[in-house]
Amino acid sequence: MSGAGSLMNITLRPWPAPKKEELGPQHLLQQVEQLANERGHLRNVTEKSLQDEITSGKDVSEGAKDESDEKKEKKEVYSKEERLQDVFRMQQEMSNHMEWAKFAANNAVDLISLALSSDPNKRSLASFSHTFRVEGLTQGLPFGSFGISKENHDQHVRKPDELQSLQEYEQRQELVSKGARMEALDVATDEILKAAKKLEREVRRETKYWQEIVSISDKGWPIQRVRQNARNIPFAVRYGLPEASNHFKARGLAPLRMDKDGSIILDPTLALKPKTLRVRVREYGKITGTSSLAIESGMNSTAIEKTIQLARDSLFEEELYHEMRLEARHLLPYGVFYRDSVIHVEASGVDSRHRSKMLLIDCIPREDDSQSKQSHSNDWLARNVAEGLRLLLAHEHSMRLHRRSQLPPPLTGQQQEHPSPSLLRTLLAVFRHLEGVDSLYDYLEKTSKTLESAGINVQLDTTRELSWANLAESLQSSSKKGVSATDQLLELFLKPFGGRATLTLTSSNVRQPEALSVSTRTVIGPPTFGREHRLILPSSVATELGLFQQSKFTSVEETTSYLDSILSLHIAHRQLKTEFFSRAVIKGSDARITIRTKDAKKEPTGEQDIMVRLQQGELEVTAISAANIQEEELDTEQSYTWTDRKGEMPLVDKVKSWVG
Incomplete structure (x- = not known):
């Protein structure tokens, strides 16, 4: 009895499993899923259902099941189609069980996540299933709508001192809350004042900045x-x-x-x-x-x-x-x-x-x-x-x-060159041109005055730059559209400069005056690379004197020297030849003419060589007598010079005074 009595107080418990065999949360979840797959929904697993299965023999070991299955297989032979149907049926049942298990697990997870969502720190959309997020949260279901709490329903009557302490505690809490609210209001007021002052500074700062921006824009700056x-x-x-x-x-x-x-x-x-x-x-x-x-x-x-x-x-x-x-x-x-x-x-x-x-x-x-x-x-x-x-x-x-606004040129494989603007070239061209034409025109003006003082009728017409002289006409007749008059005027400075001087020589026996012109072209670049003077003689003068009608020179000295020789030849071979036609003889190609002299009875008695030399605006005429009056006497020589100032007598009268 003693032994039996001692066994009445014994509680049978499973032997504690070692730590290695203990099931963790993950393994326990796997076991639950496996049980759900084998038994269906967990709601049908009860103590009574398990006892019935034991009584009906459903808990037979796997070995016994295998033996019974082998016997059934020996007894029953299924066809291939029946076996395939059984396989499909079992596969459909397994998929249904898995879907139900997944549905139950998702519901459990959603329920736990919804209960935990009452805490803002534990809210996470990733903890909910996709179906619940779509059908629940997006449809307006709020977080924390499901909660779990533990309540104590036992009646507890507090003591008077405990109630008094609780009331005092509540009063202190209320005072503390009021003080905290007042402090928070003071802090909020200070922050609002600081924000207002900061906003005022920012407004003033932005206003001043925008005023200066508008001022800059009003001045025309982009x-x-x-x-x-x-x-x-x-x-x-x-x-x-x-x-x-x-x-x-x-x-x-x-x-x-x-x-x-x-x-x-x-x-x-x-x-x-x-x-x-x-x-x-x-x-x-x-x-x-x-x-x-x-x-x-x-x-x-x-x-x-x-x-x-x-x-x-x-x-x-x-x-x-x-x-x-x-x-x-x-x-x-x-x-x-x-x-x-x-x-x-x-x-x-x-x-x-x-x-x-x-x-x-x-x-x-x-x-x-x-x-x-x-x-x-x-x-x-x-x-x-x-x-x-x-x-x-x-x-x-x-x-x-202007060039960018025009139609672009056709596309080519060669890269277009963008030459540098012509600045120093234009400056050099202006200096060279003005220096050349001014020096040349000074010489022509001095020469024309000298010839006029010698009684030779000449007319001089000079133009320093042809484009400047015809500026108004060129601007009116310009075909460039979209180019202002100022740009058209400045465009003339980038072109070659050209000046022209015309010296007209008149003669008594020539109906039409003969014009001798000098054109000056200046360009710092091809094809001239500097200044060029082109002298054009009248065709009659060039034919009579045996000279080229056009001649080119690169310097003013060469041009003036050639003009001196041309005008000297013209005076000697044309002017004096015309005046002393019957007595004048030209014996050479230089500016020399031989005139037979007369005595008081107007009879030819000898010859005088008249030499004409024009140089740098001075006209010098020299008469040399070749007649030997006495053997001891040398040849006699007479000369006279005209300058740009008025002379005493004309050239023809002076020569007549020498030759009679």
Whole structure:
């Protein structure tokens, strides 16, 4: 009995499994899924259902089942179609069981996730199934709509001191909550005031910035948005010229940064010291003229618009100097060279005996006052040269825009060349042309006055530049559309210069006057590469004197020397021959004529050689007698000279006084 009594208090429990064999949450979930697949839904698994299965023998071991199955197989032989149907049926049952198990598991997971979603820190859409997210959450089902709580239904009567302590605790909690709310309201008020002050500062800052932006835009400067760093630098100003070369076009954009007070901070490219082109005239080693601009005071207090304008002018001046420096490399034969950051240009011309005048071109800061101790006699020349170069570069920009607006040329495999603008070439052409035509026309004017003082009727008509003389007509009849009159005028300077002088010689026995013309063409480039003088003689004069009708010369000295010989021959062989026709004889090809002399009775007694020499505006006539009156006497010689001032008597009268 004692042993049996002791066994009454014994509880049978499964032997604790070792830690290696303990099932974790993941393994337990696998076991539940396997049980659901084998038994169907877990709701049908009860103690009674298990006991019935044991009684009916459904819990037979696998070995016994296999033996019974083998016996059945021996007893029953199924066909192939029946076996396939059994396989399909079992597969359908397995898939149904798996779907039900998946559905149950998803429901369990969704239920647990919905219960946990009451805590905001544990909310996660990934913990819900796809079906629940689509059919539940997206349809308006809120988080935390299902909760689990543990309640204690036991009645508990508190003691009076415990109730008093709870009331005191609640009062303290209420006071603390009120204090916390008041403190929070104070903090919120302070934050709102700070935000209001900050907003006011931002409004003032933005207002000032936009006022300066509008002011810049009203002055005509193009404003554009900046994509990069748009928060701190929302806008930029395009102060460079749109048709500048690529290097200077990229430098023509400056961002407009905003300072703390809303004013615009100058970009480093705008804050640099502005530069200007300086042209100096040097004569005999001394500077006699300069074109640098006057110093502007108060650069620190200059408005932003003025600063942008100075930056634009400085960029234009730098581009002008850069283009001329590139062009100077190809003009060394014309007296142009680059040395010590200064471009040297000979301005006296190639025909001058003393090349004493030189142009010095460089780019300096605007506030440079190095010209204070220099002479200013040639300031007008330096200023005109500087302004002319600026106009030529501005004209090149305008023509680039005009060319871009035209229809493009056909596409080719060859890359189109973009030649540099003709700046120094145009300057050299102007100096060479004016120097040549002025020197030549001075000679012609002096010569015509000398001939008139000698009694020879001549008329001189000179034109320094034909295109300038016909400027109004050429502008009116121009066929270029879209090109302004200023650009058409400047375009004339880029073409070859041409001047013309006409010297008309009149004679008493010639009905139509004979005109001798000299055309001057100047171009620094092919095909002339300099200046060319073309002399055209009248056909009758060229035939009679045995000369070419057209002759070309490259210098004024050659042209004037040839004109002296032509006019000397014309006076001797045409003027004197016509006047002393019966007594005059031409014995050579030089400017000499032989005239028979007469005594008082008007009878020929001898001969006089009349030599005519015209040189540099002075006409000299010499008479040489070849008759020997006595053997001891030498040949007698008489001469007379006419200049551009009025002479005492005409040439014919003077010769008549010698030959009778």
